[in-house]
Amino acid sequence: MFGLLLAAGLTAAPAAIPAGTYTYTATLDGQAVGTSTLTVTTAGATTQIDEHVTGAVSGSEASASDTLVLGADLSPISYELNASQDGSPLRDSARVGAATATVTNVHGRVQTFTLPSGAKHFIVSDFGLFSGLLALPAQMRAWNDAPVLVVIPELGRSGTLAPDSPSGAQRPSGVPSADLPIVFTGEAPFTIWYDPATNLPDFIDVTAQGLTVTRQR
Numbered sequence: 196m197f198g199l200l201l202a203a204g205l206t207a208a209p210a211a212i213p214a215g216t217y218t219y220t221a222t223l224d225g226q227a228v229g230t231s232t233l234t235v236t237t238a239g240a241t242t243q244i245d246e247h248v249t250g251a252v253s254g255s256e257a258s259a260s261d262t263l264v265l266g267a268d269l270s271p272i273s274y275e276l277n278a279s280q281d282g283s284p285l286r287d288s289a290r291v292g293a294a295t296a297t298v299t300n301v302h303g304r305v306q307t308f309t310l311p312s313g314a315k316h317f318i319v320s321d322f323g324l325f326s327g328l329l330a331l332p333a334q335m336r337a338w339n340d341a342p343v344l345v346v347i348p349e350l351g352r353s354g355t356l357a358p359d360s361p362s363g364a365q366r367p368s369g370v371p372s373a374d375l376p377i378v379f380t381g382e383a384p385f386t387i388w389y390d391p392a393t394n395l396p397d398f399i400d401v402t403a404q405g406l407t408v409t410r411q412r
Contacts, residue, residue, distance in 0.1 A: 210269065210333045210334070210336040210337035210394060211242075211333055211394065212235050212242055212244070212265075212269075212329070212330060212333045212394060212395070213235065213393050213394075213395070214235050214236055214237055215234075215235055216232065216233070216234045216235075217232070217233050217234075217235070217329070217395065217410065218230065218231070218232050218233075218410070218411040219231045219233070219325055219396075219408050219409060219410050219411065220408070220409055220411060221250065221406065221407070221408045221409075222406070222407050222408075222409075223404075223405055223406050224405040225405075228250050228251065229248055229249065229250025229251075229257075229323070230248070230249055230250065231246055231247070231248045231324070231325040231408075232246070232247050232248075233245065233246045233325060233326060233329055234246075235329075240266065240267035241264055241265060241266060241267070241272070242264070242265040242269065242330075243262065243263070243264050243265075244262070244263045244264075244265070244326040244329060244330065245260070245261075245262050246259075246260065246261050246262070246263075246324060246325060246326045247259070247260050248260075248261075248323065248324060248325070250323070255280060255281055256280070256281060257278065257279065257280040257281070257323070258278065258279050259276060259277070259278035259279070259285075259323070259324060260276075260277050260278070261274065261275060261276040261277070261278075261321065261324050261326055262274070262275050262326075263319060263326040263327065263330065265330060268337060268338075269330060269333055269334045269337050269338075270291065270316050270317065270334075271289070271291045271296075271317055271318060271319045272290075272291055273288070273289065273290055273291065274288060274289040274291075274319045274326075274348060275288050276288065276321060276324065276348065276349070285301045285349075286299075286301065287299055287300050287301050287321070287348035287349050288348060289319050289346055289348045291317050291319065291346075294309060294310050295307055295308065295309050295310070296308045296317050296319075296344075296346050296353075298346055298348045298351055299348065300348060300349060300350060300351035301348075301349055302351075304351055306351050308344065308346055308353045310344055311344060311355060313342055313355075314341070314342045314343055314344045314355060315338070315341055315343075316334070316338055316341065316343045316344075317343060317344050317345070317346055318330070318331065318334060318343050318344075318345045318346075318356070319345070319346055319348065320345055320346075320347060321347060321348055321349040322347065322349055322350075325408065327345075328387065328396060328399060328408075329395070329396060331377070331387060331396075332377060332387060332389040332394045332395070332396060333394035335358060335377055336394065340357070340358045341357075342355055342356065342357035343355070343356050343357070344356075354381075354382075356379060356381070357379070358377050358378060358379060359378045359379065359380045360378065361375070361376040361377065361378045363378075364376035364378050364386055366388070367388070367398055367400060367407075369398070369409075370388045370397055370398045371390065371397060373390065373391065373392070374388040374389060374390055374391070374397050374398070375388070375389060375391050376388050376389075377389065383401065383403060383404070384401075384402060384403055385399060385400060385401040385402070385403075386399070386400045386402075387399050388400075395410065396408075396410060397409070397410045398410070
């Protein structure tokens with residue numbers, strides 16, 4: 196599914212996600228497949244990301260709303276998804292503690308995941324949703340690019356995720372010259388180009404799947 200140079204981490208803005216409303220569009224093999232609008236708010240030490248997504252793939256209409264709540268160190272605390280696909284409701288959720296995450300998938304199955312050796316943080320991300328990816332650059336900077344365990348509530352699955360060297364990343368056309376890349380390899384390689392002044396993603400390239408996500412300014 197979807198490292199930073201040490202010098203960049205030392206000189207760029209603090210790891211945070213600025214409050215505001217942001218819109219992203221997704222294309223699959225060059226065809227528009229969805230639009231995501233995300234609103235980031237802060238309350239005390241927590242950051243909340245509320246997302247609304249609409250789109251269609253292969254004629255299947257879908258819409259979804261999800262909420263991701265992050266703690267003071269940007270670790271996830273909770274996640275809720277309410278969606279509809281061709282008129283059928285879909286729901287999933289996650290509750291995350293220091294060492295375990297309890298996930299309820301779209302079929303109602305409850306599972307518990309434990310941090311593996313070498314990982315100190317969870318991230319939460321569902322396919323077709325963007326809230327988890329919006330937070331990822333800030334999280335990686337806050338956690339010094341340490342490996343994480345990503346949980347996918349939709350599927351009730353998990354996997355280890357760690358950034359790779361960004362040295363070979365090729366800047367796509369239209370990506371601002373100041374943006375930095377975070378490169379992830381593995382079964383589903385992807386690259387996030389983000390603004391180091393805000394930690395906001397500008398472009399996500401999921402090459403293996405022909406998927407791109409672009410921030411609308």
